[in-house]
Amino acid sequence: MHSFKKILLLIAGVLAVFAVNFGLNYGLIPYSYVRIMMHQIKTQEYDTLILGTSHGLNGISPKVMEEKTGKKTMNLCLGGEYPRDAYYLLKLACEKSIPEVVVYELDPGYFCTPEGQRGDFNRIFYEMPLSRTKVEYFLAKEAELDFRAALFPWFYYRNQFRNAKEIIAVKQGEDYKNYGAEAFQNEGQSYADGFLRNTPVPGMKQEELTLWEEDERNKDSFQYFEKLVSFCRKQGIELLAVTMPVPREALEKYGENFQQADEFFSEYFKGLGVEYKNYNRKGQEIKDFDDSLNAFTDYEGHMNFQQAEVFSAQLAEDFFEEKKE
Amino acid sequence: MSLISMEFLLFVILAAAGYYWIPEKYQWVWLLAFSYIYYVSGGIRVTCFLVFTTFTSWAAAAWMEQAAERIKDKKKARQAKRRILALALVLNFGVLGALKYTNFAIDTVNSLFGAEFGSLKLLLPLGISFYTFQSMGYILDVYWGRAKAEHNLFRFALFVSFFPQILQGPIGRYDSLSQQFYAPHAFSWERSQRAFLRILWGYFKKMVIADNAVIFVDAIFGHPDIYDGLGIVGVLAYSVQLYCDFSGGMDVVIGVAELFGIRLDENFKRPYFAVSITDFWHRWHITLGTWMKDYVFYPVSLSGWMKSFSKFAKKTFGKQTGRTLPICLANLIVFLVVGIWHGAAWKFIIYGLYNGLIIAFSGLMAPSYRKWKTALHISDDSPGFHLFQIVRTFLLVNISWFFDRAEDVETAFLMMKNTLTHFNLRQMLEPGIEIGEASGTTYTLAALGVIIAGCLLLFAVSVLEEQGKDLAEIFSRQHWLLKGAVYLGLLLLLPALGQPSGEAGGFIYAQF
Structure with a gap:
């Protein structure tokens, strides 16, 4: 066979893989609020950005923050968002406009565990619009992962094949085309007002939580957080850090560990010149806040939406109104 | 850089593209550069050990050759060579032993004498066992006059560091590899197709069969108290996992090397068809077996x-x-x-x-x-x-x-005993203790089905190979449409049926 024909066959093969892959991505990967987030930071300008983990996604209402501070606020927290992801999300946001303030929601567990395949970890890359930041993010994160994460994103959603019909129907609807959130209005959880609203659910609550282990420090998490700090400094962005409250029951059970984490990160942030508030620390009050397990969906500290709104008001007051004074 | 990572694929594509683009006489330099980039990406400090082994092996071989030429008295020359050999072996095996076995020695002393010596935080460079054995084999070959000493340090460095094989072998021999490394290689479609098929087959064995089997293995071996009736399922799953993981990795390694025109030694020859333990070791991790035979x-x-x-x-x-x-x-x-x-x-x-x-x-x-x-x-x-x-x-x-x-010798014996006395397959179906739940991995009947189907396919391929059929050769003669369908099918099966590989790259033997 001539080389020309072989090259043509190779190109045809690659195109066939692309076509099948595109179809599987379309049919198996459900619509996610991460798409809405990516669209918003690429098209709108924000004064305040919130980065962090699922605690932040459940517990910080940008709408309440906006009402309190008068600053346009966006919650970019995601389950499985490590400092490396947060750094590139901030860079992506800065391609459109540079915010005045970034609030980093700190879960110490993300600084002592390896970056795993959990939460929305692969969504960020998949939904990220094609940009310079996406290329950088690919080289910094996706390239290190199993090649199926980048080449076949449907790999993590292959169990969805029974729902393919519904997924395709949603993607062909107006809501999807307009980056609407109707698809995420479920009974226990909904994406509205820019954050993930948990509704109180009675019954057993998951007790497992990832605790801070100083000896298990994840070097990458610290390295990328420090990159985030210097990026903010370079861009003139004020960086604030916050640890969300956990239920009283969790504090009673793991009080010593929470205290160790507080001592470590207070010192760490002090060294970096970053203002830090830890709402599990004694004396760090939240007005009208129910800190019993009833107000949370688990011991780890994922809040119900009413408490999230109460907490967001306090956060706005502590970080922004104190400064006005 | 794990063999299953995206960066490894990009790295191989870039290395192969440049390899056939540059003048052929520089191909080995190109391979050496990429091999070091590959190793340095794992850390500068660990690279020092690779450089140390390379330099001491190269110097020892050259020094032995020089001693043989310079000293006229044969007996004295032999003594001098022996001293150099001993020094090189002590230095290199000393480093390997110190890094790998110091903590084991400390633990043993602690448990025997009730001492409380603390463990040391020691680096364990990736692939150190493989490249040390490969280099020491070379020194011994030079000592026995089976190979001539390589005078060019950089050429020798490629033999020690060739990137596809450095992490998990196969353990190569200088006489066969050196000729291939320094010979010019023109691009060949046929060879590339063969290599691509081998790589895909390796990934299939690893991601589809081994990584599904690991769900059962981790659950049963990790919780022998809960799954006390499933020891036999655990060990059978492990025999599948270990073979598909290691031989799958070898297929990827050998396929990648073949892309550069380098034929590495085969490391597996259908080991579960062995008729005795001796035969098993002629079929399992063959290059380690032959190394042990020749040098021990x-x-x-x-x-x-x-x-x-x-x-x-x-x-x-x-x-x-x-x-x-x-x-x-x-x-x-x-x-x-x-x-x-x-x-x-x-x-x-x-x-x-x-x-x-x-x-x-x-x-x-x-x-x-x-x-x-x-x-x-x-x-x-x-x-x-x-x-x-x-x-x-x-x-x-x-x-x-x-x-x-098993976690330790005691657990191994306990599991063997339970296999005979507590055999209870129903544990796989009892609510609350489903396989995988304890290890945090989801177990479904589909995973079991995938392992069985994968093993049947592997068995069929192995039987044909055992009959002496060259399946890659037969495949290469098929119509392009069939070949395309097989490539596409194998490629899509990796995400469709495979499980996510472990966080650290997943290959068991990459930790050696």
């Missing part, structure tokens, strides 16, 4: 003290047993080293000795076996006896896997 077994068997022992044994136990005993002893030593090579724990030492003892016992019993077979009219060529031998060997191998995989 023969030197030990032919040593002065072994000859004396042989004379003593012949006098004491008679001619037949006296001739066999030294071989048994040499085998025991070899497998003790194999056990230690596998890891710094007593369970690995027992794993090695178990294999050595079976081989030694088989050697001693061989005349009796022959008599029994004659008395019972059993022919070696009969299919029934052949099948019996395969099943017997498979069982013996599986017993050794208990030591290899």
